[in-house]
Amino acid sequence: MRTKLVVGNWKMSPTSREGAALVEAFIKQVDYLWDVDIVVCPPYVAIPRVRELVKDTQVKLGAQDVFWEDSGAFTGKVSARMLSEFCCDYCIVGHSEARGRFGGYEPPIGTREYFSETDETVNRKIKALLYYSISPILCVGETKPERSVGETEKVVERQVRGALAGVDPSELYTFVVAYEPVWAIGTGDTCDPGEAERVCAFIRGVVAGVADQDLAESVRILYGGSVKPENARELFGQANIDGGLVGGASLDADGFARIVMSA
Numbered sequence: 001m002r003t004k005l006v007v008g009n010w011k012m013s014p015t016s017r018e019g020a021a022l023v024e025a026f027i028k029q030v031d032y033l034w035d036v037d038i039v040v041c042p043p044y045v046a047i048p049r050v051r052e053l054v055k056d057t058q059v060k061l062g063a064q065d066v067f068w069e070d071s072g073a074f075t076g077k078v079s080a081r082m083l084s085e086f087c088c089d090y091c092i093v094g095h096s097e098a099r100g101r102f103g104g105y106e107p108p109i110g111t112r113e114y115f116s117e118t119d120e121t122v123n124r125k126i127k128a129l130l131y132y133s134i135s136p137i138l139c140v141g142e143t144k145p146e147r148s149v150g151e152t153e154k155v156v157e158r159q160v161r162g163a164l165a166g167v168d169p170s171e172l173y174t175f176v177v178a179y180e181p182v183w184a185i186g187t188g189d190t191c192d193p194g195e196a197e198r199v200c201a202f203i204r205g206v207v208a209g210v211a212d213q214d215l216a217e218s219v220r221i222l223y224g225g226s227v228k229p230e231n232a233r234e235l236f237g238q239a240n241i242d243g244g245l246v247g248g249a250s251l252d253a254d255g256f257a258r259i260v261m262s263a
């Protein structure tokens with residue numbers, strides 16, 4: 001039996017002070033809920049303050065990205081070694097925004113390369129996180145043009161296989177996958193629950209092929225892309241959807257608490 005997991009991805013939204021107020025208001029509403037795993041992923045600069053506030057609660061801490069080297073001349077980067085010092089239990093990797101693929105927003109020509117995550121960099125990040133016992137939350141998902149030409153399965157399979165290349169399956173028991181169709185992120189255009197279930201079941205099959213059936217059965221597969229209090233229950237009720245990766249709706253303490261309660 002997989003425990004449901006709901007992850008709030010705060011993106012580049014709250015400052016440290018705003019994040020502290022958000023998590024304080026949120027914790028008050030969920031402090032009796034111990035049968036669902038809850039994670040918040042603040043921007044790096046908010047992690048120290050949020051960490052103090054979640055310390056003795058059931059809310060776990062995650063980061064939104066990581067760099068694969070431990071230390072060195074990598075200006076602006078944060079390593080898994082640094083995240084482990086702040087007790088980050090989880091870290092998002094391969095988010096479509098980091099891959100330069102946005103849902104409702106087309107970045108201006110010439111700026112995409114600033115976000116140029118690839119399957120290879122995702123793979124390096126996953127290895128670095130596992131070394132420090134931080135659970136990777138691997139984001140995969142197709143764009144609208146890819147879906148319209150029937151390439152959804154091909155894209156997510158390539159992303160999962162690329163991310164896990166050379167990773168020992170025995171290290172993957174805390175690994176999480178988030179199926180996030182790019183066209184559903186931040187657009188309000190949520191994927192139909194039956195279709196999200198179909199793709200999540202497909203992803204579980206890919207994990208079984210890369211590792212084994214036992215691992216595939218235990219790995220949590222989340223859905224992300226315009227999850228709201230109104231649609232969370234139906235999405236999380238699907239057999240292969242083990243919770244959600246929630247962006248915009250995690251910035252409202254009441255709404256995020258309602259989404260967690262749906263799980």
Ligand code: PGA
Binds near residue numbers: 009185224226245246
């Ligand atoms: P959204 O974002 O819930 O705002 O669509 C989800 C995500 O990007 O993880």
